[in-house]
Amino acid sequence: MGTDTAAGPQEVTRRVRALLDTHDPATTDRLDFLRARFDAGLAWVHFPVGLGGLGVPRGLQAVADRELAAAGAPDNDPRRIGIGLGMAAPTILRYGTDEQKKRFLRPLWTGEEVWCQLFSEPGAGSDLASLATRAVRDGDHWVVDGQKVWTSGAHHARWAILIARTDPGVPKHRGITYFACDMTDPGIEVRPLRQITGEAEFNEVFLTGVRIPDADRIGAVGEGWEVARTTLNNERVAIGSGRRELEDGMIGKVARTWRDRPELRTHDLHQRLLAGWVSSEVTRLTGERLAQQLAAGQPGPEGAGMKLAFARLAQELSGLELELLADDGLTYEDWTMVRPEAVNFTGRDAGYRYLRAKGNSIEGGTSEILRSVIAERVLGLPREPSNDKDLPWKELPR
Structure with a gap:
């Protein structure tokens, strides 16, 4: 385990092509391919050698992902296993024993264990x-x-x-x-x-x-608690950040509706769409900046700001989409009791997005708590007074 100090973009590309030479995505079983990709160090390239990575900068992951996607390689269904990828894995990597890392990380990444x-x-x-x-x-x-x-x-x-x-x-x-x-x-x-x-x-x-x-x-x-803070920081980064293209996500849905349905347009909705588009683009570029910071170390409280912005935008834009669609926005395809394996936020209709976005300000830390995190750990403001900080837990009123 450790770092492959010689690995740069060309070396990552070479390793991808070596993997493809021995495991053709068109003929290799999906799970066998994912296991082979992990063993080749192309799962998380910034993880240590032997644990799914090459010990190289996180930014080189895009090189591997691009080459593999172009070859038609299967992914590991990241929406389904997002908690493992975004929260459990970085925590185990930082605090787990060698035995725990070997036991958990591979089946976690391949999706064999959710x-x-x-x-x-x-x-x-x-x-x-x-x-x-x-x-x-x-x-x-x-x-x-x-x-x-x-x-x-x-x-x-x-x-x-x-x-x-x-x-x-x-x-x-x-x-x-x-x-x-x-x-x-x-x-x-x-x-x-x-x-x-x-x-x-x-x-x-x-x-x-x-x-x-x-x-x-x-x-x-x-x-x-210290271990959990690592998990929570990674959770907020996983929810609120990630590399996105222009007009990805909710803003893309609303902008597409605006372009396709000119009869729905009003001046007020246009102004709100412009404001949402600018906010979305600022948030996207901030996510790029955060990704660069992550390449240099562990996520910090900046992830709280990204998650806070994501929740606000998702709710504002899903509401705008409903107003833009007028009567058509009131439909909801299927209000039935199902147990989904993953959230498909943008792949559903506008009614679903509007309802589901209400949870964005709660999951991954409520927006109120995140504002306190930003105030204390980013802006350096004093903590709110607390009268139970030094009391034993068993003496706390409940």
């Missing part, structure tokens, strides 16, 4: 550090009891990233430990939460006597 996130609780949403799910040591295992909520994809997940309280006698941020949780444990019950869209992509998860080997603990006992 991951979900067991963080939020009914009484610990925005104040996540006040969580009450308990993990009690029992020899080489931990026994976990509690309830989690708003868990995307728990109904098809094989593994979960879980934080639980292991020491109620210390302040709330210090008594938390981070685990990889096997979702096939008989003590886990997953119940659907039906949304305004009619679907149930979210769940509540009940954990009763769930046994987790200490070998599946990620990071030190009691230091789960």
